[in-house]
Amino acid sequence: MPDSRFKVLTSASTSGPGDAGRTGSWRVERPILDYSRCIPAKTGKSACHLCWLYCPDNVVSKAIEPKIDLEYCKGCGICAEECPAKAIEMVSEENFVAGGEDE
Amino acid sequence: MSEKLIDSGNNAAAMAVQLAAAEVIAAYPITPQTPLTEKLSELIAAGEMDAEYVAVESEHSALGVCIGAASAGVRAFTATSSNGLLYMSEQLHWAAGARLPMVMCVVNRGIGAPWSVWNDHQDAMSQRDAGWIQLFAKDHQEIVDITLKAFRLAELVHIPVMVNYDGYYLSHTYMPFELPDAAVVKEFLPAYEYAHALDPQKPESLNTVTLPDSRNDINGVKQPGYMDIRHNLHQEMRLAMDVLEEIDADYQQRFGRGGTPIIDPYCCEDADYIVVAMGTLANQFRDVVDRLRQEDGLKVGVLALQIYRPFPTAKIAEALQSAKGVMVYEKGLSYGNQGALYADLKSALYPYPARPQLHNFIVGLGGRDIRTEDLCQTLKSACLQDDLSSPEQTDTPQWIGLQL
Numbered sequence: 028m029p030d031s032r033f034k035v036l037t038s039a040s041t042s043g044p045g046d047a048g049r050t051g052s053w054r055v056e057r058p059i060l061d062y063s064r065c066i067p068a069k070t071g072k073s074a075c076h077l078c079w080l081y082c083p084d085n086v087v088s089k090a091i092e093p094k095i096d097l098e099y100c101k102g103c104g105i106c107a108e109e110c111p112a113k114a115i116e117m118v119s120e121e122n123f124v125a126g127g128e129d130e
Numbered sequence: 131m132s133e134k135l136i137d138s139g140n141n142a143a144a145m146a147v148q149l150a151a152a153e154v155i156a157a158y159p160i161t162p163q164t165p166l167t168e169k170l171s172e173l174i175a176a177g178e179m180d181a182e183y184v185a186v187e188s189e190h191s192a193l194g195v196c197i198g199a200a201s202a203g204v205r206a207f208t209a210t211s212s213n214g215l216l217y218m219s220e221q222l223h224w225a226a227g228a229r230l231p232m233v234m235c236v237v238n239r240g241i242g243a244p245w246s247v248w249n250d251h252q253d254a255m256s257q258r259d260a261g262w263i264q265l266f267a268k269d270h271q272e273i274v275d276i277t278l279k280a281f282r283l284a285e286l287v288h289i290p291v292m293v294n295y296d297g298y299y300l301s302h303t304y305m306p307f308e309l310p311d312a313a314v315v316k317e318f319l320p321a322y323e324y325a326h327a328l329d330p331q332k333p334e335s336l337n338t339v340t341l342p343d344s345r346n347d348i349n350g351v352k353q354p355g356y357m358d359i360r361h362n363l364h365q366e367m368r369l370a371m372d373v374l375e376e377i378d379a380d381y382q383q384r385f386g387r388g389g390t391p392i393i394d395p396y397c398c399e400d401a402d403y404i405v406v407a408m409g410t411l412a413n414q415f416r417d418v419v420d421r422l423r424q425e426d427g428l429k430v431g432v433l434a435l436q437i438y439r440p441f442p443t444a445k446i447a448e449a450l451q452s453a454k455g456v457m458v459y460e461k462g463l464s465y466g467n468q469g470a471l472y473a474d475l476k477s478a479l480y481p482y483p484a485r486p487q488l489h490n491f492i493v494g495l496g497g498r499d500i501r502t503e504d505l506c507q508t509l510k511s512a513c514l515q516d517d518l519s520s521p522e523q524t525d526t527p528q529w530i531g532l533q534l
Contacts, residue, residue, distance in 0.1 A: 035288040036362040038340040043348035048341045
């Protein structure tokens, strides 16, 4: 039983988005979901959801139309790699920056 | 019932660990520690100890297993020596940073190269900044008592504890000692409980990448940053000295031994000159002190340092500040500088205006024989030395027993 004089600060937290801070700014490629290919979106059923399962940062929602929280998504691309329907494309962040090539 | 027996230092340590009811033992054999963990494996195999013995392929893994066990809320123990301790180095820092309580016996031995299996303190001294509490035993009885206190200390303050004792001088020699009563030990050392014990029903992220700044977690609870965690490790390590004294007082009440958990002075009250040493060397100096007092009328004393990290700065400065001279004899050094203990002591005394003249002696590296006669002569001449030598000369460590 620890002594109350000791705060024993540890790095321990509930896993979830933001566990490692606002990591969205680390992203160089953004996952873009094509709901016309996405299995739960197409079937209207809570199925597949491999993107939700594999996301190491818990930023994909387990919804009929899965959503990715870009505030925390590091752009690792695991979801795109795992998606059996090839519904997720990794697109360079340059495309979303004001004054970027395509703007 | 407590039990009096005559056995080796390694077996004394093993029996203390058995009494402490450690639940996971993971160790890799290395001389002179090997008989300690062999004894533990025998006790477990014979059903005399209810613990898991995990055979590992290296010391790095041994401490890794203990880190895993302590993370799961299980009392863990390991032991090593010399290069084995160095191979653990990364995990040492991890166990401390993660605030995981566990106990490790370090049976002190010189570090290769060249290979040496004999005693000195370089192994422990080289790991002084890892964030472990480092205690030193002078005899077999202290091995037993300090090991039992170490488990309670580690679990109260959540900092791992290293119990150091001299290879061969203690590990392989036989001495009488008393083994405390198991039922009283159980009262003294309650079960280990860990608030963050691994639990599939309550998943947590532990010691993942921790940001420079503190932040709110997904529940809105403020989580400390790296620097905050490290600051508290330091502060609480300093505070651990008070807790060790409290534990020692409780131990003394229950088992009748104790009273000097931080520093153990011998003939220091009226001493003009005080030797500071750790481990068996401090006991050897009791003979030297007796002789110089008797034969030369020199008022000398010896102060055994029982804890090296956290360094008992105030206690030691208080004990030494009124002496004319302090002679630090040590079995290790910070290569290219001085003895590490000497440098620490010098820094502890610096704020005191009446600080004594300091001398540094390096002895017994890699098991070089430490002759009591040499200790008598060097101590005597340091006491009688007039202050004609330059500050640089006095501050330079003297090597005793060189055969160049």
